[in-house]
Amino acid sequence: MFMRWNNIRYMYIRSHLYGFVLITFLLLAILLSVYVWFRPEWLDVQAVLFFMTTYACIGFIMSVYAGFQSSTGIKQRMDRLSMLIKLLSRGDFSARVEADHQDEMTGLAEDLNELGEKLQKQKDSIVKVADERAELAKSAHKAATIEERQRLARDLHDAVSQQLFALTMMAQATEKIFDKKPDKAKHQLHEITQMALQAQTEMRALLLHLRPVYLSGESLSEGVHSLIEELKQKCSVQFFVDIEDNLNLSDTSEEHVFRVLQEALSNILRHANASTVHVKMSVVDDRVFVHIGDNGIGFRAEDKQATKASYGLKTMRERCEEIGGDFSIRSREGEGTHIDMRVPRLREDIG
Structure with a gap:
């Protein structure tokens, strides 16, 4: 009610009434003075x-009418400007x-029209950039997929394929000497068994890369436990997992940490020759501390083993730094390998 009496039309009527x-x-003062x-x-x-009575009645009616009429045009123009702002x-x-007038409101209308043109241009530019980014994202995803396939193909050729070829050669040689030299054949069968186990471990590690990269609605803790349980059923490595509740990471951070863990476990299965693996995630101040350690053979930077794992280590470091984390790795021959990450948490008042 108060807002209605304060609109432009009633303001004009009140101004005319004030003048009246x-x-x-x-x-009245003039007439009394003359009298x-x-x-x-x-x-x-x-x-x-x-x-005075006659003048007051006629003047009141004329003031209201004049105020109403004089405010109609400007109210319509203001309504058009208000509608433009809403649109x-x-x-x-x-x-x-x-x-259509030459006054201050005309200048305001022109400014709003100009603002609309600029916003339209910005919108078109944003849509264009978004389309370009979408195309770039598709191209990057396609390139990453091709690169990952090529890497898996190289790993299969360098590891599993060569091991299977060696198994075939040793099996053929063992078959020829089985009757003549049973002791040597038995020794070669033992080597064949070990090579088969190694090939199986390599294949499981490579298949680990083909698991879904995303958590598919699971929390990070649930995803890690599911992955570890799956590996326990397929290999003889002992896993010790300690993950605190309420890690409070963003969805993007959880996906990256999970992918780094996949890459680290794959390297451990393929290269470390470890019997135990420790995975720990804990909250330290405003960060989540992630530790992945094994008791494997370890490596030195100049080793061939380090060269094989260098691509995976580079990828893990890049993923960690992409979410604002710190990545470090420690390894010595005979003392295993330890990977540490510190990833920022969401703030409690925001999360």
Whole structure:
């Protein structure tokens, strides 16, 4: 109700009424002065009262009418400007308003029209950039997929394929000497068994890369435990997992940490020759501390083993740094390998 009485139309009517009241008092003062000073016969109290009453009635009606009429045009123009602002706020940047007068509101209308044109251009630019980024993302994903396939193909050729070829050669040689030299054949069968186990471990490690990269709705803790349980059923390595509750990581951070863990476990299965693996995730201040350690053979930077794992280590470091984390790795021959990450948490008041 109060807002209605404060709109532009009623403001115009009130301004006309203020002028009418001032003129009424001024006219009344003039008539009273003439009556007091000159006392003309035609001017008496009744005439003054009649005149003022008639003037007040007609003047009130005319003031309201004049205020209503004079505010109609400007109210319509303001309504058009208000509608234009609403359309712009809703994203309809093609809306325009006609500027048919030469006053301040015309300047405001022109400014809003110009703003709409600029916003439309910015919108078109953003859409264009978004389309380009989408195309780049598709190209990057395709390139990453091809690169990953090529890496898996190289690993299969360098490891599993060569081991299977060696198994075939040793099996053929063992078959030839089985009757003549049973002791040597038995020794070669033992070597064949070990090579088969190694090939099986290599294959499981490579298949680990083909697991879904994403957690598929699971929390990080649930995803890690599911992955570890799957590996326990397929290999003889002992896993010790300690993950605190309420890690409070963003979805992107959880995905990256999970992918780093996959890569680390794959390297351990393929290269470390470890019997135990420790996975620990704990909250330290405003960060999540992630530790992945094994008791394997370890490596030195100049070793061939380190060269094989260098691509995976580089990928893990890049993933960690992408989410604002710190990545470090420690390894010595005969003392295993230990990977540490510190990843920022979400703030409690935000998360």
